[in-house]
Structure formats: structure tokens, C-alpha cells
Amino acid sequence: MGGGEEDCRTIPAIDLKKFPEAEEYRKLREASETWGCFRLVNHMIPPALMSEMISVVRSLLDLPMEIKKQNKDGITGIGYRAPSIVNPIYESLWFDDLGSRQALDSFCSQLNASSYQREVIEKYAQAVCEQTVDIGQKLAESLGLADNDYLKGWPCKFRINKYNFTPESVGSTGLRSHTDPGFLTVLQDDEIVGGLEVMDKSGTFVAVDPCPGTLFVNLGDVAQAWSNGRLCNVKHRVQFREARIRVSIASLQRGPDEEAGVEAPPELVDSEHPRLYVPFTYEDYRKLRLSANLHAGEALALVRISS
Template sequence: MNIFQDWPEPIVRVQSLSESNLQAIPNRYVKPLSQRPNLPSHNHHNPHNTTIPIIDLGLLHTDDITLQAKTLDEISKACRERGFFQVVNHGMCPLLMDRAKETWREFFHLPLELKNMHANSPKTYEGYGSRLGVEKGAILDWSDYYYLHYHPSSLKDYTKWPPLPLHCREILEDYCKEMVKLCENLMKILSRNLGLQEDILQNAFGGKEEAGGCLRVNYYPKCPQPELTLGLSPHSDPGGLTILLPYEQVAGLQVRGSDDAWITVEPAPYALIVNIGDQIQMLSNSIYRSVEHRVIVSPANERLSLAFFYNPKGNVPIEPLKELVTVDSPALYSSTTYDMFRQFIRTQGPRSKSHIEELKSPR
């Protein structure tokens, strides 16, 4: 699928730059003026710190039908209006969440030569990476990452998973397994909220056996000039659903609000952040929204987050679900596949919402 064998320039690990105590960041990380973050100053209240809704999934299992309906309604509203919400009582053990974060923090603090044994290439992206997109001379983001496939099992390759720190692979396995369970559960809820049979979205992904699950662990080192760069440029997620385990100590994720202002997400303790990806926006015929987000970096603290992506099988046609297409609401998108869609972001890197806009059906 991918024509690129290697990166266009030698890879520089952002963590190594950060640890070399440089005072100014290299030019290739400096964003154009219009894209630089307007960092909230700590002296006055930031009006855009209204956080995204926190939804208690545990209420779906109560006997109280009113509470159940209210919770479903909150999820529906979040998917339609904001594209983002936090979930608590999601069924994942807090200890496992802590262990997963700690294990990856240890990984990123291993000696560089051990990490570089897992260096990735644009061919699969699996492994230890420091850039997205293969454009020569592109302005890069201030982050390193580790990317791996978990599901379907035909794509799972343990040799691509780090053997260190100890027990890393077992913790990863447990973590990803829980993530798939949560995603399958959310897919049912999202289907029901569209007024459809609960397996419709899952089937559109190619079914449970064929849907894709992968993990991207983001590492954002300290940055001496956070006002000039970003940890991750603005983008909407190209896949289906994303579940983010954030680093609670330091906020960094920002979501584009309805007034175009960037809202800083304040993570609730042991909450997971859920967001809609482009594939679900297309399948729902834009009833659900995938929303642009970005990551700011800190001068004083490193940050780490685990993003689990739940995606359609690569070659299944993705287009608005026929149940949602009517004379009054015609299909907004032409058919594509996730493979074709992903090829775009892997070539160009994160580019706001430009790709899904290109797929809009001509009126």
C-alpha cells in the first residue's frame, strides 16, 4: 500500500533535543505565525477552559430507565455537537491505566540506542517514530511516539512491540484488550443513538473480527519555546473512534470549539477521552462530527498520552449508511476506503480537516 521505504531526511528524536538543554528550538519545529498556539497566561482566567462533558457510563447499567435515557442522550449530544467527551466508570481498571502510563514513561526514558532498535519507517509506521508525513523539509511537531497494531490478530506482530521495560508486552496486551471491549460497547451505543440496530456501525467497519485496533503512544518532551511550536498539529482523526488515556498532571489537548476558539481539555481523574473520527462522520452522514484538535507543549513538564484507534477494515467501502440517507438528507460523501484515506495523512501529515472535505459529494 505504501510506496515510501524511508523518511526523506535523517530522523532527529525530539526527546534528545529537549534533553540537550537547548535554549531555542530548531527552525524546523517553528510553526508559521498563524498556527502558533496562543498559550493561556496564568495570570488571568482563561474563558475557554470550559471542559468537554464528563459522562458516567456506569449509569447505563442501572435499573433506572430515566437515568439510562439521560446518559444516552448526553452521549448523543456530545457526538453531534462537540465530537469529544470524557467517560468515567468505563470498566477499565485504574491500576491498569496507571501501569500502562508508567510502562511507557519508562520506555521513553530508556537509552536512545535501545529505543532506536524499534525505529519505524513510513512503510508501516509501526515502532518508534518522530514524524508523520513524508514531505521533505516539512515543519515538524514537538513529539516522539510509538505506534503498534493490536487488532485484527493477523496484523499483530509481537516483534514490533518493545520487550523492555519488563512486562511491557503483557501490560500492553491487557490494555488493548480492554480498549477493544470499550470500543465495541461504544459502537453499539452510537448506533442506537442514530436510531439504528446496534450492530450497524460495527458491521460497516467489517465486523468485530476484521475491525482494526492500534495504539499510538505520544511523548511530548519539555520545550524551551512552547509558544512557537505544537506537540501535534491540528487534525481530525482519520479513523473511526479514538480513546485517549491522557496524562492527568499536565493538560495539553486542545479541541476546536464551535466559535473556532481552542478549548483546553482538563482531564478528570481516571477518565478516558473519547472522540469521533472521520470514518464515523462519513458513515453517520455528518450527524456525528469529527472535530479538529491539537496538542500544546510545556516548558516545565514532559507529557505522555496513549491513543487507541478503532478503525474500519482497510478495504471496506465507507460511505453514508443507507439507513441515514433520505431525499431530505442526501449522502454528503462519496465512497472511499480507510486504506485510501489513511494514505493521505501518512503522505501529508496532519492537515486540519482537508481530506474529509475533499470527499464531499458534488452538489
């Protein structure tokens, strides 16, 4: 589902209807190596469901503060992020495992979600999980991996974001430049209000303008390590351009479960491409990024094998 390539400017567009054409695999690999991000057109999530989900997300983020504060996970510490002195216009709601019925039920119960809201979230969660696995498999295939089950079962975090752009904040940064720590993020961005920017190979930030009906995919630090340096972890930020409310829905695929380490498959390691990174777990790497206060991919240097 979704808009055509002619509607998408600058950022590469990957048309899922064109697989398994070799040319589309080439485009996917090239976009992932050069940009670290791409648009998905003709994807699995029906337009009506995307529209319903945005409405549900807006209503949840408009809930009273005392209800939103109930969104928390005692194990991971993930939950509602309220506006702060550092970032007074940004807030988000989280839960830790998009594929877990228990986690989804807990999230909905914390926010007193109606049966309709719960139903929409469940349908969306199932569709975006299937889409995430599908694009991960296609990425593995684009790298020449015969076994494309590597990415199955990798859990996804779920986060909904709200930016309250005020006239005073126009021109400032709403979310600082960073890379995502995990493997990939599937983003349903605001279809009206822009602000997302990605860094290209020259180090210049490029605007990712709204492209209705599409999904935006960006790769993170785990993708760069897992691919033995072939895939690009893209730096991105949110920049205020107009005084409006902006919302987005992010499904963040982390990496292998906690017992398994992030490690390049043997097919991606040879004499011309020696192993670049020591194996690490996603959680250890996330903590390393936090403790070192390195949020834009620099922490990968701390797990790099010295030559």
C-alpha cells in the same frame, strides 16, 4: 471506573454506568454531534491497570534511541517517530493492530519489553479494545441503528506519545491542529500535565484539562462520513503550557477493514439527509490526506458527492 462528572470541566462527560438510560444516549449523541468528543467516566479500564500502563509507557519512551528505532512495521511504514527539526520535542511509538496478538508480540519484542511490561500491555490492549467496541455500539444505538454490529472488527492502531516540553517551547504548539482520519480515538491522557485543546463550534480552542481516572474520546473523519455528516470530526492540538514531560496513550479505531468501504448505513440516508460521501476505504482516504497535505478534515470535501 474513573472520576465523577463533577471533576470534568467544559467537555461533556458520558457516564457508562447510566446506560441504557435514554437520557445518557441523548447526551452521547449531542456531545458527538456538537463537540465531536467527550469524557468517559465509569469505564471498563481499572484504575490500577491505567496507572501500570502509564508507568510502562514512560519506561518504553525512555529507552535508548537505538532500541526505539527498532519499532517499525515494514508493511505499513508505521513505527517509531523520532524528534525532528519540524517537531523537536515530540516522539511516539506505534503498532498497527491493537487486537492482533502477533502485532502486539512484535511490538514488545522490538523494544525488548520485559515479561511484566508485556503482560500489562496485553491486559490494557484487551480492555481498551472492549471499551472501543462498546462505545462504538452505543454511538450507533444513539443514532437509532438497530443493528449495532456495524463497528465490530474495525481495527485499532496503538500509539504512545511523549512531549518533552522545555522552557523555550512554552506557549508554542507541540502537535499541530488536525483531525484524526479514523472513526474514533480513545485517549488515556497525562493525568498531571495538560496541553490538549479541542476546537468548539465557534472555532475557538478550548483546553482539555487533566481529569484523572477518565478516558477522552474524540471522533475523526471516518465518523463524519460514516454517519452521513451527523457526527462531528473534532479539530485538536497540543499546546505547551509548562516545561515538563507529558505522555499519552492513544487507541485509534480506523474504520472497516481494507476490503470494506466507509459508507453511511441506509438508515442514515433519506430524502432529508441525502448521501453526502462516496464510499471509500480507510487506507485510500489516509493516502489522500497525505498526498493533498490536508490534515484537519478538509480532505472530506474531496470524497463528497457533488450536489
